[in-house]
Amino acid sequence: MTTRALIASGQFERAAAQLAFELRYQHPDNGMLWHELSQSAGFLQWVRDYPHMYAHVDIAFDFLSVTAEYARASGDDAFLRAHWPQLLAAWRYCRGLIDAGDGLPRVPAGKMSGNEQDALTDELTLSAAWVDAAQAMAVMADTQGEAALAAQARADAVRARAAIRARYRDPAGQWISGFHRDGRPGERFSGADLAAIGSGAATPQEAAAIFAQLASPDVLTDWGLRSKPASAPDYEPQAYSRGSVWGLGSAGAAEAMWRAGRGAQAADLWQRLVPWAAQDAPGHMHEVQSGAAFVPQRESVPEQTWSSASFLSAAIGGLLGLEVDGARRRLAFAPQPPAEWDWLRVQGVRVGADGGTVDLAWRREAHRAVLELDNHGQAFDLTWRQLGGDAAPPTLERRIGPGRTRLVLPWSEE
Numbered sequence: 001m002t003t004r005a006l007i008a009s010g011q012f013e014r015a016a017a018q019l020a021f022e023l024r025y026q027h028p029d030n031g032m033l034w035h036e037l038s039q040s041a042g043f044l045q046w047v048r049d050y051p052h053m054y055a056h057v058d059i060a061f062d063f064l065s066v067t068a069e070y071a072r073a074s075g076d077d078a079f080l081r082a083h084w085p086q087l088l089a090a091w092r093y094c095r096g097l098i099d100a101g102d103g104l105p106r107v108p109a110g111k112m113s114g115n116e117q118d119a120l121t122d123e124l125t126l127s128a129a130w131v132d133a134a135q136a137m138a139v140m141a142d143t144q145g146e147a148a149l150a151a152q153a154r155a156d157a158v159r160a161r162a163a164i165r166a167r168y169r170d171p172a173g174q175w176i177s178g179f180h181r182d183g184r185p186g187e188r189f190s191g192a193d194l195a196a197i198g199s200g201a202a203t204p205q206e207a208a209a210i211f212a213q214l215a216s217p218d219v220l221t222d223w224g225l226r227s228k229p230a231s232a233p234d235y236e237p238q239a240y241s242r243g244s245v246w247g248l249g250s251a252g253a254a255e256a257m258w259r260a261g262r263g264a265q266a267a268d269l270w271q272r273l274v275p276w277a278a279q280d281a282p283g284h285m286h287e288v289q290s291g292a293a294f295v296p297q298r299e300s301v302p303e304q305t306w307s308s309a310s311f312l313s314a315a316i317g318g319l320l321g322l323e324v325d326g327a328r329r330r331l332a333f334a335p336q337p338p339a340e341w342d343w344l345r346v347q348g349v350r351v352g353a354d355g356g357t358v359d360l361a362w363r364r365e366a367h368r369a370v371l372e373l374d375n376h377g378q379a380f381d382l383t384w385r386q387l388g389g390d391a392a393p394p395t396l397e398r399r400i401g402p403g404r405t406r407l408v409l410p411w412s413e414e
Helices: 002-008 012-024 058-074 077-096 124-143 147-168 192-199 204-214 247-259 263-271 274-278 305-319
Strands: 120-123 178-180 322-325 330-333 343-350 357-365 368-375 380-385 395-400 403-410
Touching: 002 012, 002 058, 002 305, 012 058, 012 077, 058 077, 058 124, 058 322, 077 124, 120 124, 124 147, 124 178, 124 192, 147 192, 192 204, 192 247, 204 247, 204 263, 247 263, 247 305, 263 305, 274 305, 305 322, 322 343, 368 380, 395 403
Parallel strands: 330 380
Antiparallel strands: 120 178, 322 330, 343 357, 357 368, 368 403, 380 395
């Protein structure tokens, strides 16, 4: 999660170092990625005596997706070549968890996925992560000239996306988070709802219903989203995952709203997280808040990096709509600023690994949007989409050379 923020902010060298560090401790026998490494591990029998190192199966899936994200943004194909055997080992590990019957992953006994509170045999979030991982592997395999692997991975993603709906959509029209080992379904309202949207399994109408529920007072507080609605029978505002407010989950929901074109709702939710950065040490964000008041939940980690990282990633990928393709020297810019913002500036956007940066200055003027770019590097291809109330947002594609460029788009916001 931190690596995603590093990639989004153009800190490619740090992102590569972090990915390489994670691969350093990959399970040598099965390719599994590790969950937690103690800073005192060199003085302990950490792997032998403690259960925390290789506990979460979902991390291997997420690792493949983030690695592909890094390679695309940075254009660093050399990283993929250098670590290709390890990436293949992680891919084989993920694929080894896939059920032959429905093409979705299962959690082996003694392991867990994202849900640490319930012993589930499978989760919608893990199945959605499998779709992402398979798509990511297909792209990476293309760059390595492995056409058969790329085709297999794409087929795996298509099959999984279709199977998600069959397995996790109940007759009442709700998404099921997963299944217990005795076959009982898990909770009906959770991060699984957003995972159903992200995987492409939810219809636009179903996604709209989920977003509407996230805007209700039952879920939405002044400081983020409750992990469980206040009306739920087992709601507990001080419980770690039964009603508390997570910065990670709230930022992730905001990013999903931006990607669905719900800019006003996304900006409203994201701005509710801003006070988190002043609650303790400046810029640091707690892990979890109470669901009843803006105070840290009793088990919260005072500085949980994924809270800060997801807040930043949501802003860059959602609010600004920035996407970089470093290998092809392409930059996409699709901002969705809050209605009260008349201007914004973005500095130091890296398009590729050559060290050149781009500064963007956006402002609204009546019924048009103005974008000024200062390109301090090589030429690149820009796609600027001005999202607003229009069903078909105006789009401008332009080759941007070194120096300053001024662009204008018509824009009406309903």
